[in-house]
Amino acid sequence: MTDNARSGLDIDVGNRCSRVAWDWSRTTLAARQGKPGASWGHLEASFASLLDFGGVRIGITSDGIGTKIELAERVGDYSTLGWDLTAMVSDDLAANGIEPTNLSNILDVDRLDERIVSELLEGLANATRESGIAIAGGEIAELGARVGGWGDRMHFNWCATAIGVLPAGVDPVDGKAVAVDDVVVSVKERGFRSNGFSLVREVMEGAFGEAWHEAPYDGSQSWGRVLLTPSRVCAPLVAGLIAAGVVPHGIANITGGGIPDKLGRVLKVKQLGASLGSLHEPLPFMRALSDLGVVRDERAYRMWNMGNAMLLVLAPGDVARACATATELGFETRAAGHVTADPVIRIAAPHGDLAYPTPARTAAAERG
């Protein structure tokens, strides 16, 4: 997660580093040409790679949960981060129609605390199992002072790689099929995913000082506890839709950069836009956080998911079946708007309408 949503980040150097990494990676593709593991072709608007193993198409992607970990350290609850980690990697596969099957995780720690390790892995096991994913490996590395964090307990960084399979006979979802008047269906999120936490910290520190996590959010919960709310894992919904014969035209996993960036990556493929008049409302604690920090909507929608975990771009005739399938699978969805010829993403936000131009389709923007 190159956390573009972070406050104070030099986005340019981040983009340049992603670009240079991608350029070096491309020099290795020929090593597998004509062999198992050959690139199946470039996926536009994607954070995953698709590989060909004798006709079996395997997707792969890697990510981590960044600085959301500090919340678990502050609150002392390590049981929920597994959902965040599962969501970060599996939903980047799902965004291309790939069904995540297995996950391998790497836990870097300064020193080991068996209780914390167990709580983390229990959460990951629960999250993957409930998402139809099997953990296929992992590594715990003790790195001493190379790993830091908040407070006196074990510090850690946590990342994973997920692999999955593109169902036989299905083309990868990559935005090429998106058309004007397609319907954008939004899947409701319950928390922050693992993005935008530097801005969260900045706001919270400004409002409540160093021990901000202890500040009461409401009668029953602290701010720390609320901000720790785990991600929804949307991959089972995408797999369920495809199994039901509904292949989305485009899928945006709303992570760093929010809807403007992530839906923008999908829409730029055909240089289209979207009018989103009825997204899920920002979660109450996101609104409260925006108010505390005087974060304007324009910025908040670029930083946070604002209550929308994933956007599905669907043929109008598929919407009813998609929403019914989502309900069956326990996901709350709503028709949030539609695709427009005008290459601008328009959002009806709490304090008025927002407009974000769809990014230009450049070679450099195809990956990052």
Add this chain to the structure above:
Amino acid sequence: MTDNARSGLDIDVGNRCSRVAWDWSRTTLAARQGKPGASWGHLEASFASLLDFGGVRIGITSDGIGTKIELAERVGDYSTLGWDLTAMVSDDLAANGIEPTNLSNILDVDRLDERIVSELLEGLANATRESGIAIAGGEIAELGARVGGWGDRMHFNWCATAIGVLPAGVDPVDGKAVAVDDVVVSVKERGFRSNGFSLVREVMEGAFGEAWHEAPYDGSQSWGRVLLTPSRVCAPLVAGLIAAGVVPHGIANITGGGIPDKLGRVLKVKQLGASLGSLHEPLPFMRALSDLGVVRDERAYRMWNMGNAMLLVLAPGDVARACATATELGFETRAAGHVTADPVIRIAAPHGDLAYPTPARTAAAERG
């Protein structure tokens, strides 16, 4: 890399954490039963998992390069670590006969330095390309104070997941075929792999103080430069052997714990031993380091590879062909000894013979 070779480590808590992680992971296997990504079966003596995708058998493993990174930070040369990272993951697949095909890497940094990122990725691209592996993705995460290291430049931790394919018709190499009088062929290493660096640091600091990396090793090189020598990537040799019809009975990738631990894991499957009278000699700088730190052979062979990157356990009739194939592929090999009925690993070391009992075959020892 749970760096069991580290000096001063509480190995018990490391083993317990690996065990608890594995126990939680197993609770997720049922999530893929009968579906793509189902476990193909438990691999004994393995750090990889083997998954079934409609008859295509995909292996997966994750690892990092631990604290060897400090050497690059001290020397200011970031071009070689890619070989270490490639070796750590691809050779754990190769140890089961799996041909690594693709690698996805995650680079955690405190802050970005474009020049260092480029140098790291260039090295990784060179290492993977030359090893027949294509990079299939990656992630760069800016984590601020969650990442630390030596000196004033960008600090980072680096890990990867590799996937690969088990050639059709070949059983996974898991030690079950090992028999008395099999020949142990050793593949020569040129450097430390990514293990045992805490002991390296301890010795170097004791001998030369904080700026130990600048101490002259010989007329042309500093100690820091010598210790940074990159790993050999042995996976192409294993793939070449299998392509030539030589399937090893067992393969030990000599990482943390050295030959006693890693060959021990292979030999414990049949409760056999080995007599290793003619391993590759310890690399000169490993001998010099042992002398500096008064590290006895018994400990050094448990900490470091001592010049042996990988041990191949072969049917006697396969040895000539295996060594010829190795020479063709640019690997230096030698017949190092043979498998014995006595469950002890005997090593002819510079200062006399060493004997390490083959570990008992317990459920808890099957993974970790």
